[in-house]
Amino acid sequence: MSREQLEQQGAARTLRATTPTWVFGAKGVLAGELLRLLDLHPTLELRGAVSRSEQSVDSAHPHLQTGASTCSADEARAAIGAALRAGERPAVFLALPHGESCAAWSALRAELGALAEQLYLVDLAADYRLVDPARYRRAYGHAHPDADELPRFTYGLVEFHRAAIASARRVAAPGCFATALQLASVPAARGKLLDATRPWIFHGITGSSGSGAEPKPGTHHPWRHGNMWAYSFGGHRHEAELEQALEPAFGTHSGTPPLHFVAHSGPFARGIHLTCALPLAHKLKAEEVRSHYVAAFDGSPFVSVLELGRAPDLRSVAGSNRALVGLDVRGDVLTVLVTLDNMVKGGAGQALQCLNLMLGLPETAGLPRAGLGVC
Numbered sequence: 039m040s041r042e043q044l045e046q047q048g049a050a051r052t053l054r055a056t057t058p059t060w061v062f063g064a065k066g067v068l069a070g071e072l073l074r075l076l077d078l079h080p081t082l083e084l085r086g087a088v089s090r091s092e093q094s095v096d097s098a099h100p101h102l103q104t105g106a107s108t109c110s111a112d113e114a115r116a117a118i119g120a121a122l123r124a125g126e127r128p129a130v131f132l133a134l135p136h137g138e139s140c141a142a143w144s145a146l147r148a149e150l151g152a153l154a155e156q157l158y159l160v161d162l163a164a165d166y167r168l169v170d171p172a173r174y175r176r177a178y179g180h181a182h183p184d185a186d187e188l189p190r191f192t193y194g195l196v197e198f199h200r201a202a203i204a205s206a207r208r209v210a211a212p213g214c215f216a217t218a219l220q221l222a223s224v225p226a227a228r229g230k231l232l233d234a235t236r237p238w239i240f241h242g243i244t245g246s247s248g249s250g251a252e253p254k255p256g257t258h259h260p261w262r263h264g265n266m267w268a269y270s271f272g273g274h275r276h277e278a279e280l281e282q283a284l285e286p287a288f289g290t291h292s293g294t295p296p297l298h299f300v301a302h303s304g305p306f307a308r309g310i311h312l313t314c315a316l317p318l319a320h321k322l323k324a325e326e327v328r329s330h331y332v333a334a335f336d337g338s339p340f341v342s343v344l345e346l347g348r349a350p351d352l353r354s355v356a357g358s359n360r361a362l363v364g365l366d367v368r369g370d371v372l373t374v375l376v377t378l379d380n381m382v383k384g385g386a387g388q389a390l391q392c393l394n395l396m397l398g399l400p401e402t403a404g405l406p407r408a409g410l411g412v413c
């Protein structure tokens with residue numbers, strides 16, 4: 039057999055090699071989105087949709103056709119252990135409420151022992167995003183219940199941590215607003231384009247899917263439809279993630295700029311629209327800032343920096359793993375606009391983008407770049 043044939047055979051084997059995958063929190067919004075994306079993925083094989091309920095996956099998510107039943111967390115832990123002992127390399131997504139990921143990961147570690155080190159784990163909740171336990175306490179109002187694990191997780195914003203994610207076994211995927219906040223401001227911060235003594239102002243609007251699958255007063259259609267309101271305007275938890283991301287550009291925590299983020303609930307289901315007013319450190323033309331952002335996102339297939347004069351919209355990104363960035367400069371203020379789908383680039387898609395890299399796959403595998411256009 040020629041070398042070429044051998045290489046082709048090897049490539050085919052790599053493509054066929056599947057990764058058994060478990061999704062915890064099966065009935066949730068992001069789990070539903072993950073299961074939709076897994077359906078299109080070339081190598082991930084859904085082995086378990088983990089739920090507290092026995093309702094089938096397709097009845098909880100009628101847009102899916104997985105044919106899968108759900109399993110309990112106990113069953114999942116036993117099956118993951120068996121897969122590891124059989125030499126497979128399983129992957130787990132935790133799409134659980136804040137605090138529950140910590141409990142689920144602790145239980146998995148207790149069950150798997152040393153084998154837990156071989157697991158590929160992506161947490162979609164906020165449990166392991168903040169490395170510093172003191173920052174976690176400030177943001178969430180209580181001590182971290184599993185603080186020793188914090189430094190063992192890699193922060194999953196691929197556009198800024200690609201190499202670290204590629205060699206990680208445990209990733210904490212960023213929050214949806216936090217993703218938009220960082221895509222908007224980290225390139226300018228790293229390039230020293232911004233004044234850290236004046237406030238950096240961010241206004242974000244999110245769709246109702248950001249509130250999860252469980253109906254709540256703020257997601258009830260007659261209230262949400264045609265309505266809009268601000269929330270957490272005394273300070274949003276995702277500011278802590280931005281603060282953590284900006285620290286390397288500014289040295290210490292005390293050196294980070296005053297961040298002022300106000301979140302709003304908008305009358306749509308999917309998407310985040312972020313508007314930022316960032317003080318420039320020195321005089322710059324919009325073309326210069328745009329060139330800087332284009333260079334910062336060079337090699338990032340899911341971030342598009344728009345031509346000057348173009349504003350990003352939600353329909354172009356809904357259903358896709360793409361984020362759009364629009365820029366303008368007026369006087370000494372840089373305006374940055376970002377849109378993304380909170381369920382995909384801000385949630386399930388981003389988590390899958392991380393796992394792709396962790397498994398040595400192209401980061402784009404199974405992820406849509408085109409938006410729905412009409413939704």
Ligand SMILES: NC(=O)c1ccc[n+]([C@@H]2O[C@H](COP(=O)([O-])OP(=O)(O)OC[C@H]3O[C@@H](n4cnc5c(N)ncnc54)[C@H](OP(=O)(O)O)[C@@H]3O)[C@@H](O)[C@H]2O)c1
Nearest residue numbers: 063064065066067068089090134135136163248250251385
């Ligand atoms: N929605 C977004 O846009 C978004 C974006 C980025 C990150 N996140 C984060 O990702 C995680 C999942 O978000 P989501 O919107 O998918 O949440 P969700 O719709 O509320 O789903 C979470 C699922 O976790 C399971 N669960 C297990 N223990 C639970 C408990 N004690 N209480 C309630 N549910 C429990 C439930 O599934 P079973 O009934 O099947 O057990 C539930 O459906 C959250 O931590 C969220 O903050 C969400």
